[in-house]
Each structure stands twice: as structure tokens, then as C-alpha cells.
Amino acid sequence: MDARKALGQHFLLDEAVCRRVALLAGDLSGRHVLEVGPGPGGLTRALLGTPLAHLTAVELDERALAALAELEAAHPGRLTVLRQDALRFDGTTLPAPRQVVANLPYNVGTPLLLGWLAQAAAWERLVLMFQEEVAQRIVAAPGTEHYGRLAVIAQWVATCRIGMRLPPGAFRPPPRVHSAVVVLEPRAEQPEQALFRAMERVTAAAFGQRRKMLRGALKSLGGAEALLAGAGIAGEKRAEELPVPAFEALARGLLARGA
Numbered sequence: 001m002d003a004r005k006a007l008g009q010h011f012l013l014d015e016a017v018c019r020r021v022a023l024l025a026g027d028l029s030g031r032h033v034l035e036v037g038p039g040p041g042g043l044t045r046a047l048l049g050t051p052l053a054h055l056t057a058v059e060l061d062e063r064a065l066a067a068l069a070e071l072e073a074a075h076p077g078r079l080t081v082l083r084q085d086a087l088r089f090d091g092t093t094l095p096a097p098r099q100v101v102a103n104l105p106y107n108v109g110t111p112l113l114l115g116w117l118a119q120a121a122a123w124e125r126l127v128l129m130f131q132e133e134v135a136q137r138i139v140a141a142p143g144t145e146h147y148g149r150l151a152v153i154a155q156w157v158a159t160c161r162i163g164m165r166l167p168p169g170a171f172r173p174p175p176r177v178h179s180a181v182v183v184l185e186p187r188a189e190q191p192e193q194a195l196f197r198a199m200e201r202v203t204a205a206a207f208g209q210r211r212k213m214l215r216g217a218l219k220s221l222g223g224a225e226a227l228l229a230g231a232g233i234a235g236e237k238r239a240e241e242l243p244v245p246a247f248e249a250l251a252r253g254l255l256a257r258g259a
Helices: 015-023 042-048 062-074 109-118 132-139 149-157 193-208 214-221 224-230 244-258
Strands: 032-036 054-059 079-083 098-103 125-131 158-166 179-186
Touching: 015 042, 015 098, 015 158, 032 042, 042 054, 042 062, 042 098, 054 062, 062 079, 109 125, 109 132, 109 149, 125 132, 125 158, 132 149, 132 158, 132 179, 149 158, 149 193, 149 244, 193 214, 193 244, 214 224, 224 244
Parallel strands: 032 054, 032 098, 054 079, 098 125
Antiparallel strands: 125 179, 158 179
């Protein structure tokens, strides 16, 4: 089975590495796990070697279904394979407690993550493989090169850390970049959906024109000066300078104004 660039495929087949990724999910006893893009099933096998309650594998590539069907038959009642677009699959329909453990296709990793972050209260943990640059964007600190919208939203709703890094040679075919596994553990307190949407608007405006001072970058939201003053933020600041709580203050101000 050849990996297809159009599907963002780079297969992880090394058994020892797959076991290490599965271990980052912690004790999976009684957990319902979602895997996206299992491909030939390297990580799938490692996950089935844990005491999870059930594994749901969502795969769009029809070529992988035969290999996965053999695994499904070998693990009756523990594995369900769905041929479906993961961007349209609602993982919150799985029984709780639930986790995601996946070597994500490169071309849909970020939109999938943003969708799960919007549902963070529904997930116990997310263990996700990305290109290393994307992983760095998730865990970046304010004032650093990779700090941006993804870091703010991810760190707002979850604790985020890089669990392991992998060289290109760990995959078939080897990608041109290194990869990393990010472990995200949702916080006990989660924002209501209206506040989450306000945060999305604020961060999109602030980082959409990141070289501008915030008084200019936030103009598209209307009343930028008042919004900044209400949050106690100087208008000459730039987005990459603000810590996550400052963005929450802006989002709350935007939500209050809308209400």
C-alpha cells in the first residue's frame, strides 16, 4: 500500500515506536479511543495491545480497509472501522471516557485539532502526531517564533506538551520534515461555546495581521480601543506579546458587548 500525498499519508509501522505513542495515552482501561487515519494499522495494533474498552478507527482510504478488516475480525467487539471523512465524524458520539490517539494525516491535522478543542470538555486526552512545526505552534510560549492563534486556543482549554519527537526515517515514506506527538489534556473548567466562538474571532483578528499593533489588528471587530481598554491592554501591543489570559479578557469583552 503506497502512501498518497493527496491524503497527507506517512505511515508509522515500527512496532516499538507505535507502542511508545500508545503509552503516551496513559492507562486506557475502560476507555473508548478514536484513531483517525490508521492506514495499514501500525498504531491500531499497538492500541489494541492495551486494555482499552473499544477502538474506533476512521479511515477515508478504501485501500486500507482490507488490512483493517483483518484486525477487526481478530479483535471482535474491540475494534470498529469506519470508512468516513474524519472532519465530518462526531467523536463525542462515542461512550465516555474517550480519547483520541492518532498519527494524523498532515493535510487535515490542524482543522481536526481545532474541532476537538471546541469540544474539549468531551475528551479525557488527545495524543496526536503532527509535523514538528505544527507541534511547536501548539506548545509555543508568548513572544516566541511559533506563538500564534493555535497556541492560544490550545493552551486556553488544555495543558499541552510534546511527548516525543520522531525523525523522517520513522515513517514510510519518510516525510521531508520531523514529526512530534503532542499530548493535550483538557482543563477541568471549559468555556461555554459562545465564549469559545468569541475567542476564535479575537485570535483570528489579532494574528491575521500580527505585524500590526492591536488597535489596528482588532479594527475588524469594531470598537477596538474600547475593547482593549476594557481588558486593560495597551493598544500598541502586538498579538504575539499577549499571554493567553489577556486573550480571554478580550474574548469576554467581545462577548459582553455582543450580549
